[in-house]
Amino acid sequence: MNIDGFEPPDKDNVEEIANAYPSTCEIEKKVAIPFTSIGPEAVFKQEDAFVKSFDQIMVKRSMVGEQITLEYEIPEIKDPTRITIKDIVVSDSGMQAKICPENKKIQISGIPTTPGDVSIKLVYNLLTKLQGNIAKEHVFKILQVTPDPKTLWRNLPTDNHAPYQAVDEEHVIIQAGEHTIIAASKRGRSHAHDGKFRDDNFKVEYIDETGWFIIAVSDGAGSAKFSRAGSRIACQTFLDIMHEKLSSREVNVKIEQMAPAARENALKNAVLAAAYQGLSKIDAEAKSAVDKIPGVTRKDYSATFLGHIMKRIGDKWVVISMGIGDGIMGLLNQSCNLTLLSEPDGGEFVGQTRFITMNEVWQNNPIGRVRASTFDDFKVIMSMSDGVSDPKFETDNNLKNESLWIELYNDIAGQVPLGERSEETAHKLSDWLDFWSKGNHDDRTIVLVY
C-alpha cells in the first residue's frame, strides 16, 4: 500500500536507523516505533540515504596551518521538502562551511588549527507526517589533521648546574675601519629540543691601531660532552694569540717590510701556531677538569675550527686562513668572484669530520691547511659552521658554486640592513639564522666581514 506516494514501510530499516544515531536515539525510537504500517519509515529511508552519502565521504589528510578547501555534493533525495539543512558546524574553529545552492554543494574551507580529526555536524529538519519538523543532526568525519612538524620542536632550557655554561644565542657587530664585522650564533632546534647546550662558538676582533681583522668560528662535536667548551677555547685562544702578535707595532713594521712570499710564510706559521695553541689549552683544561669530572679527556672537547686574519698591506688585502673539519669560509670580491678560504674535511661517511683534537690533523701536513691569499678588493667574506653551510650548499661540490654564495649573501642582505652599523642589525642577523630547512636543525653560526 502506498500512501502519499511513499514507498512501503520497511520495519527492519527503522531499527537500523534508530541504532545508527546514538545521540538522538531517544527521539528516533519515539518516532519510529509506533508507526509500523505507513509513511514515516519511508521518510527515514530517504533520510538514511541522505545521511549515508555523507558517511561515505573519503576522509582527507591535512596539516595544521595548511589552507584547504573541500566540496561535497548534497545528495539528491526523492522528496526534497522532507529534509531542510539548517546549519553546518565544523569542529575546527579555523574552518567554515557554506552551502552553494547553485551547484548543490557544501563547501568547507579554511586553515585547520588543531591536530586530530575534523568533523562536520549537519543540523537539519526532518519533516514527518505526524510530528511535523523534527530537529536532527548528523556528525561525520572529513579530515585527519596532522600537527605542523615545526610545532613539535620543544625549546628546553639547558641545565644551569652543568659545567661549562653557554648562552643559547650571541651576536655582535664591530666597526672595522671602513668595514664591518658582523656575527651571530644560535643554538639549533635539535639541541633546544633536548635541552642541550649550543656547541658552536665564534670570536671576532678588529685591531684599530694596526688594521688587522681576526675571525674564528668553531663547531663543537655533537658527540663530545664538553664540545661547547672546546669550541670556545679554540676560538678564544686563536683570538688571544693572534691579538698579542698582531697588535704589536714592531711586529707590524717587520711584516710590512718583508717580501710578500716571506711575509705569507711567516703569517701562515703564526696562524697554524695559534690554532695549535687551542689544542694545548684544551689539553690543559681537560687536565685541570679531571679532578671534578673523572675520566674526562681532550676528546670530550672535540670541535672544528675555522679562522682567518686579514689586513690591507700596500694595495692588496692579505688573508691567511685555516680550516679543520666542516663548515666553510669564502670570499666574494667586488665582481662577485668566489675564492674559498678553506677546504671542507668531509668524511667517507655522512656525519664524519675532523676536529682540532685529533692527532692526525697535526701530524699530517698541518701547514697544508693554511692558505695565504691576496685580493685587490672584497665585497664580503663569510665564515660559517655546517649548521648554515649544510642547508645552504647541501653538498661539498656546491661549496664551489659561486652563484650559491651570491644567493646566500643576497638572502642575508635582503633581511639584514648591513649598512646600518647598530646592535639591531646584528640582532637581525641572529633572526636570519632561524631560517627553516627540513632536516637541518644544528647550531648555526655565521660571520660576515664587508
Place this chain on the structure above:
Amino acid sequence: MRRLPVYLLVDTSGSMKGEPIAAANNGLQAMIATLKQDPFALESVYISIITFDRDVNEVLPLTELETLQAPVLSTPESGPTLMGKALEVLIQKINHDIVKNCPEQKGDWRPLLFVITDGKPSDKATYKEIVEKIKTYKFAAIIACAAGQDAQTEPLKMLTEHVYALATMDGASFTQFFKWVSQSIAQGTAKGTSSSSIMLPPPPSEMSVVF
C-alpha cells in the same frame, strides 16, 4: 635531506595467525603514530616493511614517515617461513634504495634493520648464505626479536648480536616491542648515527636479552 632508512622484516607465517598478527598490526600502527610525533623522525625516517611466510612481500616500499599509512599484515593458513629469501629481497631493496655519500650528494644515514619471527627459517641453506652477505653491509644496527615459545634464537644470533626474546605474543607484548622499536629509531635519528653503531634504549620487561 639525509634519510634514516628503517627496514622491518616481519614473520607472517601461519603460526602468526589470529591474535599474534592482530597484535603485531596494532603495535605497528601505534609505532607509526608515536614516531609521527617526533620532529626528528618526521624529517628523516623512511620505513619499509617486508613480510615473509611461504612468500616474501614488500608490503611497504621505503616510504617517508610523514605520509605513510601502516599496511595491514595478514597471514596464510600454513606453509614454510622463508626468512632467508626475505633477507635476499632485503639486500636487493637496500642496493636499490640507499643513497651513498659522494661530493654531488649527501647520502643516507646507515639503515636500521628489525627482524621479528615466531619460528625459524625453513630455507636454512639460503639463510646461512645470506647472513654472511648481510654482514658486509653497513647497518647502524640489526635487531632481531624472537617472539613466543617456538621461536628459535640460534639462527637470529648468526645475524646479529642484538637478539631479544618476547615471551608471549599478545597485544601487550607487541605494543611494548614496537614502542621500544620506535624509541630505538628516534634515538637513531637524534644521534645522527655517525658512529658505527647506535645506542639501543633499555628493553621493556616483556623483552629479554638473549645471550
